[in-house]
Amino acid sequence: MENLDEAAQRVRSGDAAAFGQIVDATSGRLVRLAARMLGNVVDAEDVVQEAYVKAYRALTSGEFDGRANVSTWLYRIVTNQAIDAMRSRARRPKPTDTADESISDLASAEQQMALAELADFMSELPPDQRAALVLKSVEGLTSPEIAEVLQCSEGAVEQRLVRARAALRKRSEAQ
């Protein structure tokens, strides 16, 4: 992680190529996080790419002051971007059967099925609860880490997790 901080420092001093090191070191984990939240790799890549553009702007404009940990900061940007994508997706009608052809080469069939199952399992949850649940139970972050990523209190994190679990429990009881 020290390398990430150094690379971020170099980007801040005008070395745009150093941003490539940050992308190489973090893209796997960030795309996986976004895919787990959104249910497919294509949307996840779009979200992560936009998150990187935001991060680059923040580094070059001095908006990112270097006090926060770079990987946590990137996690936060991707999570917020994914939450926005979920909200805008909820506002527009669902596309019909267009996903499979574009994602066939992205991951194994098992992985795609697992992502789809995860998305379906949490589909009724509001984006903020879904994000908290993915970060806790799928990504394995602790509550303080989730609070830092979501920029809220630990109490708020616990409340979102309790509500998310209650909604999932209610759903499975109804089935």
Next chain:
Amino acid sequence: MSHDEDIDARLERLAAATSSVGPRGGFSGRVMARINEEQLGTLLALRVPARRFLPFGMLAAALAMVWAVSVTSQVNEAMASSDDTELAW
């Protein structure tokens, strides 16, 4: 509690099943191409407003030149008159 256990077990299974999900090949290259576009866009965005202010900049430069010449000649005059004074004294 059994429902919670079901939920946790299911999420744990799905976490394991998606643990090797990652970006397509060439993703880093696409991101860096986007970053390069961003850099270029920033430069162009700076150049367009700068071009709009070019006439004002030229006028300011001309006024500064006139002012500099006038100040220089005033200084020269002052120095010349002080030389005169010195000679007379």
